[in-house]
Amino acid sequence: MSTHTLSVLVENKPGVLAHVAALFSRRAFNISSLSVGPTSDARVSRMTIVVDGASTPVDQVHKQLEKLVRVLKVEELAEDDAVERELALIKVRVDPARRAELLDVAAAYRANVVDLGPHTLVLEVVCAPGKLDSLLAQLEPHGTCELVRTGQIAIGRGGGTITDDMSDLGQEAVCA
Amino acid sequence: MQVTGAQALVRSLECQGVDVVFGLPGGAILPAYDPLRSSSLRHVLVRHEQGAGHAAEGYAWATGRVGVCIATSGPGATNLVTALADAYMDSVPIVAITGQVPTAMIGTDAFQESDITGITAPVTKHNELVTEAERIPAAIAEAFHIASTGRPGPVLVDLPKDLLQAQFTWSWPPVMDLPGYRVPGPPDPERIAAAARLLHQARRPVLYVGGGVIKSDSHEPLYALAELARSPVVTTLMARGAFPDSHPLALGMPGMHGMYAAVTALQEADLVVALGARFDDRVTGRLADFAPRAKVVHFDIDPAEIGKNRAADVAVIGDLRVALAGFAEAMRELVASEGPTDTADWVELTAGWRRSFPLRYTQEADGPLKPQHVVERLSALTGGDAVVVAGVGQHQMHAAQHYAFTRPRSWINSGGLGTMGFAVPAAMGAQIGRPGELVVAIDGDGCFQMTAQELATCAIEGLPIKVLIFNNGFLGMVRQWQELFYDERYSEVHLGTAIPDYTKLAEAYGCVGLRCDDAGDVDAVLEKALAVTGVPTVVDFRTHDAEGVFPMVPAGRANDDIVLGPEFTAAEQQAAARREVTSR
Numbered sequence: 001m002s003t004h005t006l007s008v009l010v011e012n013k014p015g016v017l018a019h020v021a022a023l024f025s026r027r028a029f030n031i032s033s034l035s036v037g038p039t040s041d042a043r044v045s046r047m048t049i050v051v052d053g054a055s056t057p058v059d060q061v062h063k064q065l066e067k068l069v070r071v072l073k074v075e076e077l078a079e080d081d082a083v084e085r086e087l088a089l090i091k092v093r094v095d096p097a098r099r100a101e102l103l104d105v106a107a108a109y110r111a112n113v114v115d116l117g118p119h120t121l122v123l124e125v126v127c128a129p130g131k132l133d134s135l136l137a138q139l140e141p142h143g144t145c146e147l148v149r150t151g152q153i154a155i156g157r158g159g160g161t162i163t164d165d166m167s168d169l170g171q172e173a174v175c176a
Numbered sequence: 177m178q179v180t181g182a183q184a185l186v187r188s189l190e191c192q193g194v195d196v197v198f199g200l201p202g203g204a205i206l207p208a209y210d211p212l213r214s215s216s217l218r219h220v221l222v223r224h225e226q227g228a229g230h231a232a233e234g235y236a237w238a239t240g241r242v243g244v245c246i247a248t249s250g251p252g253a254t255n256l257v258t259a260l261a262d263a264y265m266d267s268v269p270i271v272a273i274t275g276q277v278p279t280a281m282i283g284t285d286a287f288q289e290s291d292i293t294g295i296t297a298p299v300t301k302h303n304e305l306v307t308e309a310e311r312i313p314a315a316i317a318e319a320f321h322i323a324s325t326g327r328p329g330p331v332l333v334d335l336p337k338d339l340l341q342a343q344f345t346w347s348w349p350p351v352m353d354l355p356g357y358r359v360p361g362p363p364d365p366e367r368i369a370a371a372a373r374l375l376h377q378a379r380r381p382v383l384y385v386g387g388g389v390i391k392s393d394s395h396e397p398l399y400a401l402a403e404l405a406r407s408p409v410v411t412t413l414m415a416r417g418a419f420p421d422s423h424p425l426a427l428g429m430p431g432m433h434g435m436y437a438a439v440t441a442l443q444e445a446d447l448v449v450a451l452g453a454r455f456d457d458r459v460t461g462r463l464a465d466f467a468p469r470a471k472v473v474h475f476d477i478d479p480a481e482i483g484k485n486r487a488a489d490v491a492v493i494g495d496l497r498v499a500l501a502g503f504a505e506a507m508r509e510l511v512a513s514e515g516p517t518d519t520a521d522w523v524e525l526t527a528g529w530r531r532s533f534p535l536r537y538t539q540e541a542d543g544p545l546k547p548q549h550v551v552e553r554l555s556a557l558t559g560g561d562a563v564v565v566a567g568v569g570q571h572q573m574h575a576a577q578h579y580a581f582t583r584p585r586s587w588i589n590s591g592g593l594g595t596m597g598f599a600v601p602a603a604m605g606a607q608i609g610r611p612g613e614l615v616v617a618i619d620g621d622g623c624f625q626m627t628a629q630e631l632a633t634c635a636i637e638g639l640p641i642k643v644l645i646f647n648n649g650f651l652g653m654v655r656q657w658q659e660l661f662y663d664e665r666y667s668e669v670h671l672g673t674a675i676p677d678y679t680k681l682a683e684a685y686g687c688v689g690l691r692c693d694d695a696g697d698v699d700a701v702l703e704k705a706l707a708v709t710g711v712p713t714v715v716d717f718r719t720h721d722a723e724g725v726f727p728m729v730p731a732g733r734a735n736d737d738i739v740l741g742p743e744f745t746a747a748e749q750q751a752a753a754r755r756e757v758t759s760r
Contacts, residue, residue, distance in 0.1 A: 011356060015293055015305060022297035063480035069302040069322060072356040 002053035003032055005084060005154045007162055008065060009073040012038065012045045016070045020047065023064055030055045033086075033151035044072065046162075048153045050129075075162050077154050084154040086132055089114070090123045093143035102142050109135045120145065181309040181340040182207040185273070186215045188316035191348050194244050196220060196235065196608055198228035202248025203288055205275030207340035220608065220637060223629040225252050227601035229259020230627070232270040234605030236263075237588040238563060238615075240393065242323050243270040243605060249277055250288030253334070254295065258595060260330045261299035265592025266414065267391060269328035271319045276305065278338040293334050301329030309342035314350035321352060326359040327478040328391060360477055363494030365502060371449070371473045371490045372506035376514065378447035378471075380522045381407040384430070384459075387414030387591070388452015388476065388496050395419065395584045397500035398451065404507040406519045408526045410438040412453055414591045417581035421560075427526055431459040432729050433573040436533035436752060439727070439735050441526045444755065445470040452476060452496050455485035456592070465734035475499050528757030535577050536743040537723070539695050544720035546695070547571060547646045551578035553698045554616065554644070557706065562614045563588065563606050567599040567623030570652035573725040575618040597626030603641045604634050614642070614706065621647040621671055621678075628681065634712040635686035642705050643687075643714045648721040649673035656724045673718060682714035693718035 010016045017036065024031055032050040039046050051061050058076070065074045077084075090111075094102060106113065106123050109131065115122035125135060129152050136144065156162065179187065185208050189197065196218040201209045212219055222228040225247040232243030247256050253274040263270045277286040282305075293305045302322045306315045312335065319331040375381055383405070389398055395418050402409050402425050409419045410430040419426055428435035430442055442448060448470040453459070460466035463485060474481070474488035475496055482491040492499050511517070539549040551574050554562070560582040566572040566589040581587055588606055590598040603617035624645050634641055646652075655669040682689030688708050692701040692715060705713045726741025740749050751758050 014307065015297075015303075018294055019297050022294075026298035060480065060484060066358065067478070067480060069354060069357045 004051045004053050004058045005077045005079070005082065005152065006049045006051060006062065006065070007075045007077055007154060008047040008049060008071060009039070009162060010045050010047060011070040011072060012043050013070055016045070019068050019070060020065070023068060027060065027064055029061050033149075035151035035153055037153075048151070050152050073162060073166060075156075077156055081158075082154045082156050084128050084152055085126055086129050086152045087124070087126050087150045088132055089148045090125065090136070090139060090144060091120050091146035092123060092139050093145055094119060094121055095142065098142060102139075105135070105138045109138075111135065177346045178343050179346040180207065180211070181312050181335070181342050181344070183211045184309070184312045184344070184346060185316065185335065185340065186211040186217065187346065187348070188313045189244065190216055192242075192316065192320050194242075197244040197246055198222055198231040198235075198605065199246030200225055200228060200248070200252065202252045202275065204249035204277055204337045205246060205252070205273075205335075205340075206248075207337060208246070208273075208275070208335075220604075220633060222601070222633050224627070225255035226258055226597070227604070227627055227630040227633065229256045229270070229272065230262070230595075230598050230601035231605035231608070231630070232272075233259060233263050233266075233268045234565060234588055234602030235609040236268050236270055236605075237602070238585055238606035239609040240391070240585070241269075241609070242320055243268070244273070245270065246273045248275040248288065249292070250290045252288075253292040254290055256332075257296060257299065258593075260296050260332065262590050262593040262595045262598065263330035264299045264301065266590065267328045267387065268330065269323040270330045271316075271323050272330060272332040274332060274334050275340070276334045276336040279307065279336045280338070282336065292332065296332050299330070300332050301327075303332035303334065305334040306336070306339060309339040310344045312339065313346075313348055314352060317350050318352050318354055321354070322357060360479065360494045363492050363499040363502060367490055367492045368499060368502045369506050371475075371492055371503060372510055374447055374471060374473055374490060375405050375407065375449060375507060376510045376517055378407075379518055380444060380446040381405060381519060382441045382445040382448055383407050383409045384442065384448050384450045384453050385409055385411045385415045385418050386451060386453025387412065389415055389418040389500075390584045392452065392477075392496040393584070394497040394500045397497070397504045400504040401500060401507060404504060404511055406517050406523060407449070408441050408523060410434070410442065412456075412459055413576055413589065415453070416576055416579075416587040417584045420582050421580045422582070424527065425523065427530060429576055432461070432731070433577065433725050433727065434459075435530070435535060435577070436727055436738060436740060437526055437529035439729065439738050440529055440752075440755060442467050442470075443735050447471050447473065449473045450475065451500065454481050460485065461729045461735035461737075462733055465736060475503070525757065528759070529755070532757050532759040533740060533744070533748070533752050536741070538743065541695060543695070545693055545698070545718060546723055547574045547648075547717070547719045548578050548723075549695055550644065550646065550698055550702075550717050550719070551575050551618065553702055555579045557699065557702055558614060558616070560586075562586065562616045563610060565589065565599050565603040565606055565615065565617045567617075567619045568594045568596045569620045569623060570656065570723070570725050571618050571620040571623070571646040574646070596620075596623040599623060600627050600634075600643060601630045603643070604630055604637075604639060607634075607639045607641050608637070616642045616644060618644050618646065620652060621645055621649065621673070622651045624678075625676075631682065631685040631687055631712055631714070638710050639712060640709055641712045642708075643712060644705075645678055645714065645716050646719045647673050647678065647716050648719045648723070650721050652721075653725070655721075659724070661730070678714055678716035682712075685712075687712040687714050689714050689716070691716040691718070
């Protein structure tokens with residue numbers, strides 16, 4: 001695995017995503033996934049960016065992101081020092097003869113059935129990215145007809161937080 | 177006091193200390209042009225927005241202050257893009273102000289609408305579409321702060337028309353809201369000490385001086401450092417003038433068309449000290465073969481430049497002016513405590529290379545006029561004291577090679593982006609920034625025709641710039657590559673020398689037009705041009721069309737493969753490859 005996970009705090013302002021996207025395009029950085037969402041501070045959004053280290057110099061991604069004026073903080077999360085999760089919704093074809101088998105697979109991955117149709121069902125699963133790939137491989141013979149993934153999010157393990165050494169848009173703002 | 181957004185914009189520029197803006201009005205920016213009439217700001221009405229952008233760059237290069245350009249929405253804004261990209265590549269501090277369609281119409285494909293913040297995101301240090309009129313003063317203050325601090329660069333502020341017309345209460349100074357903007361703090365003294373130890377121990381050091389030395393005004397500590405370390409100095413295309421070419425430690429320009437001594441000194445160095453330089457491909461040649469035996473010390477204000485192209489053994493991040501002063505001081509202490517550096521053999525060897533393999537060309541008395549000869553005569557007649565501005569191509573390289581630079585901010589060109597058409601508008605901006613000085617644009621005929629319309633602006637503004645067109649009737653650098661790498665199969669490079677008639681064109685624009693096609697007349701024509709006051713002068717130098725730029729490291733090759741050119745014998749080329757000194 002040569003993927004690297006970057007947690008990026010950005011100002012919640014128009015055009016920020018465009019600046020980040022323009023940077024990746026301009027520098028020919030390859031990213032595996034990007035997810036964005038609000039934080040507990042309305043002024044701040046958090047991006048989780050997964051970079052393919054084989055094709056892209058992660059150190060450059062880190063430094064170039066830090067140069068963007070609207071980027072507040074960039075932190076690389078080490079794989080064994082972070083919780084990494086991804087949510088997926090998977091629509092699978094159901095063959096009545098293999099229904100029990102399919103549900104067994106879902107149960108093994110703690111995937112929930114969130115929609116049930118006459119010929120399909122929708123599974124919801126939250127897991128580490130590698131595990132999700134393995135679930136998808138298991139489902140493939142049944143017939144996966146549609147898949148949507150949020151992209152990976154991640155948070156550091158232990159007591160430290162991403163805002164620990166931030167001053168102005170600081171502690172109480174982000175960690176309220 | 178109640179002001180309109182437009183008044184706030186103009187006042188903000190005044191409060192920033194701006195004295196001149198380059199622009200061209202249009203629909204969306206119209207409100208801003210009304211308060212401009214009664215402002216202390218000088219507005220220079222260009223003939224094309226690209227000219228406004230390059231003029232702002234020329235002003236910034238020449239003065240060190242932020243250059244300002246203004247354009248309307250849509251095509252006005254997109255015409256600035258080349259200049260913004262140019263300023264981004266060369267770290268030139270400019271602020272571009274663009275009108276935008278009214279807020280409610282953004283996204284509707286309104287007349288003259290363009291997503292200029294989206295378009296320019298990859299070529300600006302920062303940009304912002306302002307969404308509240310009250311933010312205009314802060315947006316302008318932030319733009320100047322970002323453009324001029326840290327690694328300088330272009331910033332664009334996009335102002336919707338309704339915001340320019342809205343009313344609000346004026347206050348200054350505004351509170352800047354830039355929680356994510358970081359300027360590196362003071363350089364680490366321990367790293368500076370480590371750099372000084374490496375330089376003190378080095379036997380074959382080279383100071384590789386980039387544009388950062390000029391931008392940070394740190395040429396004086398550079399002189400001190402070079403002399404304390406007794407180290408040869410190379411100045412890149414972006415740094416010509418940072419170190420006087422007449423200095424015994426100066427080896428001139430490195431790179432694809434660099435001097436043999438500068439290129440080879442880097443190849444043979446045991447220590448390369450990069451000062452505000454970025455290991456550009458035009459300097460390194462094939463990166464894997466660049467300075468193969470050298471340790472690297474890298475000073476830069478931009479942390480992302482460290483290790484981007486070449487790993488650094490010691491990196492010092494921060495303001496070069498502070499860092500270089502500290503570096504020179506640390507060297508002074510080392511020399512005092514441990515004795516002088518042991519570089520005498522190296523200095524002698526590199527100086528020997530400079531003597532043995534100089535820039536060489538032949539100007540025959542009755543032969544075709546050589547561009548190098550014109551540059552050398554200009555250099556002699558101006559004592560190396562002119563502000564020289566160039567476009568991009570052969571003329572640019574000949575100017576960078578043959579003009580004997582004596583001081584910083586006397587050389588202005590488009591280095592990173594390689595923007596043809598840069599010279600005339602940049603010279604306009606430089607002349608406005610340095611009104612009492614001699615500003616000479618050296619331009620190619622291809623370049624000149626891209627932005628010649630700004631001669632009208634220069635004439636109306638009474639700017640006495642000199643434009644020396646090296647008119648060889650070709651896109652000369654492309655022609656040279658076709659000659660060398662496409663077996664002389666010339667494709668779409670012939671422009672012809674006759675159309676347009678540059679002297680008539682100059683006169684039509686209210687300039688003095690002169691022509692010179694004889695080497696014997698060069699001095700007289702130059703003296704005539706230099707004597708003109710109050711209006712621009714254009715000189716049509718009919719230069720030799722087959723003259724190439726040498727030395728040359730072919731693109732993608734190692735710097736060891738430097739070709740001295742047709743003026744050198746095969747024996748000399750072989751001696752150069754063996755690093756021999758052939759001239760005492």
